[in-house]
Amino acid sequence: MWLNRDIVSIGDFSVEEIMEVLDRANKMLPYASSGHPKKPLADKIVATLFYEPSTRTRLSFESAAMRLGARVLSLGSLEASSVAKGETLSDTIRIINSYSDAIVLRHPSEGAARLASEYADVPVINAGDGAGQHPTQTLLDMFTIWKELGQINGKSIGFVGDLKYGRTVHSLSKALSLFDVSLYFISPEELKIPKHIRRDIEKRIPVKETKNLDEVIESLDVLYVTRIQKERFPDIEEYKKVAGIYVIRPSLLSRGRKNLIVMHPLPRVDEIPAEIDNLPQAKYFKQASNGIPVRMAILDMILGSE
Amino acid sequence: MNEEKMLKVEKIRRGTVIDHIPVGRAFKVLKILRISTDPGVTVSVAIHVKSKKMGLKDVVKIEDRILDSSELNKIALIAEGGTITIVEDYSVIKKFVVKLPDIITGILKCSNARCVSNMESAIKPSFTLLSKNPLSIKCHYCEREMETDEIMDSIL
Known part of the structure; x- marks a missing residue:
């Protein structure tokens, strides 16, 4: 079922499949920093094809592949490649297809990974397509919640910041809505969660929308913080006013539940000051490092070592 | 005159009748069929027609033009459940309800x-x-x- 499967959108996953990935990621955890002793992907080649720079995501995939013993082919600079000569994505994919056993693709156009999966015989993993999907990010977020809190069902998750444009929030909230959770969307008026996403989520689980983080902090098990981008505001003063409201302070967290965790897809700017980093609630660096076991799990499942 | 009779009176010799268009959408039907750029086609439009099934509906009759499947699919997008009647020599040779594919x-x-x-x-x-x-x-x-x-x- 997993062998050669494309990993394009979190929407393609059932609850059982998500749990299967989290479970496998948990088994990979001991090998995430030292490498898998059996090198299960020793005879495999993983190609990373990044049409836009995202060094961390690329390195995370490459590290995960190498930890499993696979070799990695990385697209060099775009200027030097056929892409710069105007080759279409579908043509590029048809060529790279014969060079590797899996393709990890990052592309600025939404839906690029779906397109690539139709042209490639080898499995395609979406490493972010514009403002679209980034399923391994969603899975590592879910892994972090599951690992830190013991389960996903029964938890209350609050998203704060830019909920309008933040794709991590859209994908994660949709995926979480398959579970028995409560979601809180905390944002300024200008950056509210898009209506169609809220409508879809509300069919399955309770949702609360508010501007006031103070009001809901005591109800949360997870506080998922996102960056509010300057460029979303025509007026810099307006930006400062809005961004200032959602800065996470120790005094705020001290009012939260005992096991509250704070997550962030990173990079952060001012929304989480450094003084939070050493508090027990801060899990965002752990979250980032969970990218390795989750990506190892995915690679191992689709390239079929078992 | 009830609607059935009215439609009979204005029978066309050859062409397509699109009935049961949701009220207000007749001009959208014309737009997607690019009727306005084809002066060779005679079109009758009835809007706000009383309908037992729909309350009010629109009807479009296009003479000397038989719609192809791509055009029918486009109509299904804006008039799901609409009825298409294909007429040749004043007689109905085909009548069906447009349906949107999955x-x-x-x-x-x-x-x-x-x-x-x-x-x-x-x-x-x-x-x-x-x-x-x-x-x-x-x-x-x-x-x-x-x-x-x-x-x-x-x-x-």
């Missing part, structure tokens, strides 16, 4: 400018039908969900 391909583009289906000429935009009423579809590639107004603006 997968809609080749008749509209994605409204998301950043969608890969708008970038690569080799691919056909494709959409999954999410709901008929209200109409909602999802792009196969970028997963953008589109509703009636956006769909109208995106018909090819």
Whole structure:
């Protein structure tokens, strides 16, 4: 079922499949920093094809592949490649297809990974397509919640910041809505969660929308913080006013539940000051490092070592 | 005069009758069929026609033109459940209800400018039908969900 499967959108996953990935990621955890002793992907080649720079995501995939013993082919600079000569994505994919056993693709156009999966015989993993999907990010977020809190069902998750444009929030909230959770969307008026996403989520689980983080902090098990981008505001003063409201302070967290965790897809700017980093609630660096076991799990499942 | 009689009186010799168009959509039907750019075609439009089934409806009759399947699919997008009657020599040779397929391909583009289906000429935009009423579809590639107004603006 997993062998050669494309990993394009979190929407393609059932609850059982998500749990299967989290479970496998948990088994990979001991090998995430030292490498898998059996090198299960020793005879495999993983190609990373990044049409836009995202060094961390690329390195995370490459590290995960190498930890499993696979070799990695990385697209060099775009200027030097056929892409710069105007080759279409579908043509590029048809060529790279014969060079590797899996393709990890990052592309600025939404839906690029779906397109690539139709042209490639080898499995395609979406490493972010514009403002679209980034399923391994969603899975590592879910892994972090599951690992830190013991389960996903029964938890209350609050998203704060830019909920309008933040794709991590859209994908994660949709995926979480398959579970028995409560979601809180905390944002300024200008950056509210898009209506169609809220409508879809509300069919399955309770949702609360508010501007006031103070009001809901005591109800949360997870506080998922996102960056509010300057460029979303025509007026810099307006930006400062809005961004200032959602800065996470120790005094705020001290009012939260005992096991509250704070997550962030990173990079952060001012929304989480450094003084939070050493508090027990801060899990965002752990979250980032969970990218390795989750990506190892995915690679191992689709390239079929078992 | 009831609607049945009126339609009989204005029988056409050859062409297509599109009946049971949701009220207010007749001009959209003309727009997607590009009727206004084809002076050789005679068209009758009836709007706000009383209907037992729908309360009010619109009706369009196009003379000397038989719609092809791509045009019928486009009509289904804006007049799901509409009735198409094909007439030859004053007699009905075919009558059927237009239905939206579960997968809609080749008749509209994605409204998301950043969608890969708008970038690569080799691919056909494709959409999954999410709901008929209200109409909602999802792009196969970028997963953008589109509703009636956006769909109208995106018909090819």
